[in-house]
Amino acid sequence: GAGQGDLSPEVWEKVKNHPCYSEEAHHHYARMHVAVAPACNIQCNYCNRKYDCANESRPGVVSEKLTPEQAAKKVLAVASTIPQMTVLGIAGPGDPLANPEKTFKTFELIAKTAPDIKLCLSTNGLMLPDHVDTIQSFNVDHVTITINMVDPDIGAQIYPWIFYKNKRYKGREAAQILSERQLQGLEMLTERGILCKVNSVMIPGINDQHLVEVNRAVKSRGAFLHNIMPLISAPEHGTVFGLNGQRGPSAQELKALQDSCEGEMNMMRHCRQCRADAVGLLGEDRSAEFTTENVMAME
Ligand code: SF4
Ligand code: SF4
Structure with a gap:
């Protein structure tokens, strides 16, 4: 995981209170996600739309969807109950930037009512440059940003389609557009000094060898952390990969890949793939205390 020693002083200053980026902070600071973004604009073969976006969450989890107004109220309720709450993220249940009105309305409301809370979001990157x-x-x-490939031939095995500028693209062409948009968005953010983490899902036989190249590509564009997550593929999750018998990596395979990238940049190893409505310290889930019903009853 990232500790002070691995990061530049400027980056450390920004992330030291962030539970997801600092090994130390995750014992003391809490984060929450609000599930305000239901739609998605691409299809990943490891996704089942009935559940949360699998780019940030463990598969098979269903979060309670909120309106921006409900989300803002929930943030205030949580912040008054959990004083260590420093970070609010939007990570689904679909893609936050496929729902820009909802995502940015939520940020606007929270910036007004709780200006000290740090904001973060995760995305598949297709709409990021905009x-x-x-x-x-x-x-x-x-x-x-979840980046699983920088080679459209590999991308075509992960993404059956994307929906972009009112048109559906398939196969290699879809993967090419997605990859260009992801890398362009990453560059634009890092040029502006906005911290970017890259998530990659390790899919044995498809992108496992290739992720070292992805690691180089994202590092050269300024990503400060690369989080390689295992494909979690169970037939009962109903994903294309799951139904096709695609396996996930073993713990040793995952570690070997993370080690082969380690010298290249900071790797993140304590991400828990939290649900889109997670609340609390990492490793702790207090989402059940903060259902819409409970939050709306709080004053
Ligand atoms: Fe599913 Fe997320 Fe991929 Fe969209 S980006 S298809 S919600 S895993
Ligand atoms: Fe942090 Fe990972 Fe959980 Fe997101 S999914 S809140 S990055 S630990």
Whole structure:
């Protein structure tokens, strides 16, 4: 995991109170996600739309969807109950930038009512270049982009389609557009000094060998952390990979890949793949205490 020693002083200053980025902070500071973003604009073969976006969450989890107004109320309720709450993230249940009105309305409300809370969001990156200025205007300091490939032939095995500018693209062409947009969005954010983490899902036989190249590509564009997560593929999750019998990596395979990238940049190893409505310290889930019903009853 990232500790002070691995990061530049400027980056450390920004992340030291962030439970997801600092090994030490995750014992003392809490984060929460609000599930305000239901739609998605691409299809990943490890996703089942009935559940949360699998780019940030463990598969098979269903979060309670909120309106921006409900989300803002929930943030205030949580912040008054859990004083260590420093970070609010939007990570689904679909793609936050496929729902820009909802995502940015939520940020706007929270910036007004709880200006000290840090904002972050995670995205598949397809629409990222279009929203970089808005992201900057809300002072969002952490963005997570899921990048599983920089080679469209590999991408075609992970993404059956994307929906972009009112048109559906398939196969290699879809993966090419997605990859260009992801890398362009990453560059635009890091040029503006916005911290970017990259998530990659390790899919044995498909992108496992290739992720070292992804690691180089994202490092050269300024990503400060690369979080390689295992594909979690169970037939009962109903994903294309799950139904096709695609396996996930073993713990040793995952560690070997993380080690082969380690010299290249800071790797993140304590991400818990939290649900889109997670609340509390990492490793702790207090989402059940903060259902919409409970929150709306709080004053
Ligand atoms: Fe599913 Fe997330 Fe991929 Fe969209 S980006 S298809 S919600 S895993
Ligand atoms: Fe942090 Fe990972 Fe959980 Fe996101 S999913 S809140 S990055 S630990």
